[in-house]
Amino acid sequence: xxxxxxxxxxxxxxxxxxxxxxxxxxxxxxxxxxxxxxxxxxxxxxxxxxxxxxxxxxxxxxxxxxxxxxxxxxxxxxxxxxxxxxxxxxxxxxxxxxxxxxxxxxxxxxxxxxxxxxxxxxxxxxxxxxxxxxxxxxxxxxxxxxxxxxxxxxxxxxxxxxxxxxxxxxxxxxxxxxxxxxxxxxxxxxxxxxxx
Numbered sequence: 001x002x003x004x005x006x007x008x009x010x011x012x013x014x015x016x017x018x019x020x021x022x023x024x025x026x027x028x029x030x031x032x033x034x035x036x037x038x039x040x041x042x043x044x045x046x047x048x049x050x051x052x053x054x055x056x057x058x059x060x061x062x063x064x065x066x067x068x069x070x071x072x073x074x075x076x077x078x079x080x081x082x083x084x085x086x087x088x089x090x091x092x093x094x095x096x097x098x099x100x101x102x103x104x105x106x107x108x109x110x111x112x113x114x115x116x117x118x119x120x121x122x123x124x125x126x127x128x129x130x131x132x133x134x135x136x137x138x139x140x141x142x143x144x145x146x147x148x149x150x151x152x153x154x155x156x157x158x159x160x161x162x163x164x165x166x167x168x169x170x171x172x173x174x175x176x177x178x179x180x181x182x183x184x185x186x187x188x189x190x191x192x193x194x195x196x
Contacts, residue, residue, distance in 0.1 A: 002181045002182075004184060007169075007182060008182060008183075008184045009169055009174050009178060009182050009183045009184065010183075010184050010186065011183075011184075011186045013186070014135075017138045019157075019170070020142075020153060020154075020157045020172075021138045021141050021142050021145065021153060022061075022141075023157065023161060024142075024145045024149075024153060024156050024157050024160070024161075025057075025061065025141055025144070025145065027160055027161075028145065028148055028149070033148050033149075034057065034144065034148060035057070036056070036057050036058040036061070037056060037057070037058060038056070038057055039053060039054050039055055039056055039057065040052050040053060040054075040055045040057070040060065040140055040144070041053030041054060043057075043144045043147050043148065044140065044143055044144060044147055046117075046121075047121065047140075050121045050122070051124075051125050052067075052120075052121060052125070052140070055067070055125075055140075057141075057144070059128060059129070060137045060140060060141060061137070061141070062131070063131055063132055063133050063134055063137055064128060064129050064130060064131050064132070065125075065128060065137060066125040066126040066127055066128045066130070066132070067123070067125065067126075067132065067134045067136040067137050067140075068123050068124060068126065068132070068134065068136065069132050069133060069134050069135075070134070070135060070136075071116075071119050071120060071123060071136065073115075073116050073119060076115075077089045077090070077108070077112070085106070088109075089108060089109050089112060090102070090106055090107065090108060090109070091107045091109075092105045092106065092107075093105070093107065094107050095107075096110075097109060097110055098110065100112070100113060101175075120136050120139065120140075123136070153172075154171065154172035154173065157171075158171055158172075
């Protein structure tokens, strides 16, 4: 990899929960467009009829809605015999059927996104009011931002925060805006993606 400089771009990973999702929810709250005592089902029609529908926004924000911590989706996409990503689910090049970029020269089949959401919706709920740090909480919150604003989370946060503040290298999908040599590698994944 290239040496780091003051212009190197880093993956903010879970800090995105604060620097994108949370500030967006706070902004919508300030505008009166989201209520903390409302539920996921109030904002997301596709959640209605599931065990997630009645989870309050307040509890989701506090990681105490009972959502499980993590769902290892990728494990379902690995061939148990070869221990490699399934060729039926991944392509080495982007095309109309495989456009979800997972890594360099690794694209997931588009329809698998529905499978991911189905796994989240059918996952068990644990006890409420018990703190469990979960990515799933903030996946739902990002979808609420989109449902209310009509903008995907990346576009909403750029329009309302990053662009007005002049944060030109803060945002989502840096490969689409910057030379990859400026992006610092953050993981050495030799088990699933087979790259860093």
